[in-house]
Amino acid sequence: xxxxxxxxxxxxxxxxxxxxxxxxxxxxxxxxxxxxxxxxxxxxxxxxxxxxxxxxxxxxxxxxxxxxxxxxxxxxxxxxxxxxxxxxxxxxxxxxxxxxxxxxxxxxxxxxxxxxxxxxxxxxxxxxxxxxxxxxxxxxxxxxxxxxxxxxxxxxxxxxxxxxxxxxxxxxxxxxxxxxxxxxxxxxxxxxxxxxxxxxxxxxxxxxxxxxxxxxxxxxxxx
Amino acid sequence: xxxxxxxxxxxxxxxxxxxxxxxxxxxxxxxxxxxxxxxxxxxxxxxxxxxxxxxxxxxxxxxxxxxxxxxxxxxxxxxxxxxxxxxxxxxxxxxxxxxxxxxxxxxxxxxxxxxxxxxxxxxxxxxxxxxxxxxxxxxxxxxxxxxxxxxxxxxxxxxxxxxxxxxxxxxxxxxxxxxxxxxxxxxxxxxxxxxxxxxxxxxxxxxxxxxxxxxxxxxxxxxxxxxxxxxxxxxxxxxxxxxxxxxxxxxxxxxxxxxxxxxxxxxxxxxxxxxxxxxxxxxxxxxxxxxxxxxxxxxxxxxxxxxxxxxxxxxxxxxxxxxxxxxxxxxxxxxxxxxxxxxxxxxxxxxxxxxxxxxxxxxxxxxxxxxxxxxxxxxxxxxxxx
Numbered sequence: 001x002x003x004x005x006x007x008x009x010x011x012x013x014x015x016x017x018x019x020x021x022x023x024x025x026x027x028x029x030x031x032x033x034x035x036x037x038x039x040x041x042x043x044x045x046x047x048x049x050x051x052x053x054x055x056x057x058x059x060x061x062x063x064x065x066x067x068x069x070x071x072x073x074x075x076x077x078x079x080x081x082x083x084x085x086x087x088x089x090x091x092x093x094x095x096x097x098x099x100x101x102x103x104x105x106x107x108x109x110x111x112x113x114x115x116x117x118x119x120x121x122x123x124x125x126x127x128x129x130x131x132x133x134x135x136x137x138x139x140x141x142x143x144x145x146x147x148x149x150x151x152x153x154x155x156x157x158x159x160x161x162x163x164x165x166x167x168x169x170x171x172x173x174x175x176x177x178x179x180x181x182x183x184x185x186x187x188x189x190x191x192x193x194x195x196x197x198x199x200x201x202x203x204x205x206x207x208x209x210x211x212x213x214x215x216x217x218x219x220x221x222x223x
Numbered sequence: 224x225x226x227x228x229x230x231x232x233x234x235x236x237x238x239x240x241x242x243x244x245x246x247x248x249x250x251x252x253x254x255x256x257x258x259x260x261x262x263x264x265x266x267x268x269x270x271x272x273x274x275x276x277x278x279x280x281x282x283x284x285x286x287x288x289x290x291x292x293x294x295x296x297x298x299x300x301x302x303x304x305x306x307x308x309x310x311x312x313x314x315x316x317x318x319x320x321x322x323x324x325x326x327x328x329x330x331x332x333x334x335x336x337x338x339x340x341x342x343x344x345x346x347x348x349x350x351x352x353x354x355x356x357x358x359x360x361x362x363x364x365x366x367x368x369x370x371x372x373x374x375x376x377x378x379x380x381x382x383x384x385x386x387x388x389x390x391x392x393x394x395x396x397x398x399x400x401x402x403x404x405x406x407x408x409x410x411x412x413x414x415x416x417x418x419x420x421x422x423x424x425x426x427x428x429x430x431x432x433x434x435x436x437x438x439x440x441x442x443x444x445x446x447x448x449x450x451x452x453x454x455x456x457x458x459x460x461x462x463x464x465x466x467x468x469x470x471x472x473x474x475x476x477x478x479x480x481x482x483x484x485x486x487x488x489x490x491x492x493x494x495x496x497x498x499x500x501x502x503x504x505x506x507x508x509x510x511x512x513x514x515x516x517x518x519x520x521x522x523x524x525x526x527x528x529x530x531x532x533x534x535x536x537x538x539x540x541x542x543x544x545x546x547x548x549x550x551x552x553x554x555x556x557x558x559x560x561x562x563x564x565x566x567x568x569x570x571x572x573x574x575x576x577x578x579x580x581x582x583x584x585x586x587x588x589x590x591x592x593x594x595x596x597x598x599x600x601x602x603x604x605x606x607x608x609x
Contacts, residue, residue: 052602058602081521090517
C-alpha cells in the first residue's frame with residue numbers, strides 16, 4: 001500500500017547565533033493513509049520538528065518529504081501555504097484560538113481561503129462544531145470556554161476544510177485528565193469514523209495508547 | 224469583510240491602551256492644527272494682500288514719515304490708477320491693554336483702494352461729510368459694542384491730546400482672511416489739529432498706498448516712484464503690498480518658525496505614540512500571526528491586518544482631533560482679544576494637513592511591525608511566549 005507520507009533521508013539543523021544545532025539526522029519514515037501515529041521521545045529529540053516538517057510549516061535542510069503526490073519541500077512559500085490550507089489540519093497544545101473571534105468565527109477562518117460561499121461555510125462550520133459536540137457554544141468567545149472546549153473548537157477548526165492529514169502537537173498537554181480523555185476519544189473517532197490520518201506528538205503514554213503506531217525519537221533519530 | 228471586522232476588534236482588544244493611543248493622537252492632531260492656525264494667522268496679512276497695490280514708505284524706516292506733497296508726483300506716474308495714504312495713530316482706548324489698529328486715512332480714496340473693506344454707501348457718505356467721523360470693523364464693533372453714533376475717546380501718544388471720534392460706519396470684511404478690527408478716521412482731521420498744535424509735524428503721511436493698473440508692472444512702477452524721490456530728504460522704498468506685509472511678518476520669523484517646527488515635531492510624536500502601540504500589539508500577537516500563516520493565510524494578509532489596525536487608530540485619532548481643533552480655536556478667539564489675531568480661523572488646508580499627517584503616521588507606524596510579522600518564520604512565531 002502506498003504511504004500517505006514518505007520521509008526520506010531528512011535532516012534538519014537550527015542555527016542559533018554562530019552554532020548549528022542538529023535536530024533530525026537523515027530520518028526516514030513512512031506513514032500509511034488512515035494511520036494514527038504517535039511520536040514520543042524526550043524533550044529536544046526532534047518530535048515537534050518532524051511534525052512541523054510533515055505539516056509544511058518548516059523546511060528540511062536535506063532530504064525529501066512527500067505527502068500524497070506532493071513533494072512539499074519543493075513548493076514555494078505561496079504554494080506551500082495553499083497546500084497547508086487544503087491538506088493539513090493543525091491541533092496545538094495551547095489551542096491557539098484567536099481570542100477576538102467566536103468559536104464559529106475561529107472554525108470559519110481556514111474556510112475563508114476556500115471558494116465556498118457564506119452559506120456553504122456555515123454548513124461546514126456547523127458540521128465541524130457538531131462533530132466535536134459544541135453546537136451550543138458557537139457564539140462563545142474562547143475566554144468563555146473551558147480548556148477542553150477550547151481544544152475541541154481547535155479540532156473543529158482543524159477538520160473544517162476536511163483535510164487529508166491532522167497533525168497534533170501535545171493535544172492533551174494542557175488539559176486535565178477528563179478533558180484529555182475526551183480529546184483523545186475525539187481524535188480516535190476522527191481517525192476511525194472520518195478516516196483521517198493523524199500524526200500526534202505526545203509525552204503522555206495514555207495518549208500514545210490510542211495510536212495505532214508509536215515511534216520513539218532520540219537525538220534526531222528513530223529508535 | 225471578515226478582515227475588516229477582525230482589524231477593528233484587534234484595534235480595540237486592549238481598550239485602555241487603544242483609548243490612550245487615540246487620545247494621544249487626537250491631542251497631537253489638535254496641537255498640530257492649532258499651531259498651524261497660529262502660523263497662518265500670523266501670515267494672514269501677507270495672504271490677504273492685493274497684487275495691484277504698492278506700498279511706498281520712507282526708505283530708512285517705516286516709522287519716519289513722508290511729505291504729503293509726494294502724493295501728486297506719484298499720482299502722475301504712468302500705470303498708477305490712484306493714490307491713498309494713511310498714518311498709524313496709536314493712542315490708548317480705556318487702557319493700554321485694549322489694543323486695536325487705529326489709523327488716519329484719506330477718506331476719499333481709502334475705501335476705493337481697499338474694496339475688501341465693505342461698507343454701506345450711505346454710511347460712507349456720512350463718514351465723508353463729518354470731519355471727526357470714524358469707521359470701525361464689524362469684529363471691533365462686536366467686541367466693544369460700538370454702534371453708529373457712539374463716540375470713541377482716545378488718548379493720543381504719537382499724536383498727544385484727547386481725541387474723540389463719532390462712529391459713522393461699520394465695515395464688513397469681504398471674507399475670513401480680512402481684518403475686521405480696524406478703526407479708521409480722517410487724515411485731514413488729524414493733520415488740521417497737528418498743524419495747530421505741532422506745526423512741524425503737519426502735512427506728513429505714514430505711507431502711501433498706490434493702486435496700479437497692471438500687477439505685472441509693479442517692479443517698474445516701484446522703481447519709478449523711488450527714482451522720483453532719490454536724493455531727496457525723504458527717499459522712498461516702494462514694494463508690493465505682499466512684500467510690505469512679509470516685512471512685518473518677518474519680525475516674528477524666529478518665533479513663528481519655531482512654532483512651525485514644533486507643529487511638525489508633534490507629527491513625529493504622534494508617530495512614536497502610535498508606533499509604540501503597534502509594535503507592542505504586533506509583538507503580543509506574534510503567535511497568532513504564526514497561527515494564521517499555519518492555516519494558510521499569506522504574509523500579505525497579516526500585513527494588511529496590522530496596517531488596517533494602525534489606520535483604524537489613526538483615523539479615530541484624527542476624527543476626534545479635528546473637532547477638538549475647531550473647539551480650541553473658538554475658545555482661543557473668545558479669550559484672546561480679537562485685535563491680537565484679527566484673522567484667526569482654521570484654514571481648510573489645516574484640516575487636510577492634520578488629517579493627512581494622522582493617516583501618514585498610521586501608515587508609517589505600521590511599517591516596522593508589518594515587516595517583522597511578515598518575516599518571522601511560522602515555527603519561531605509558534606514558539607513565541609508573549
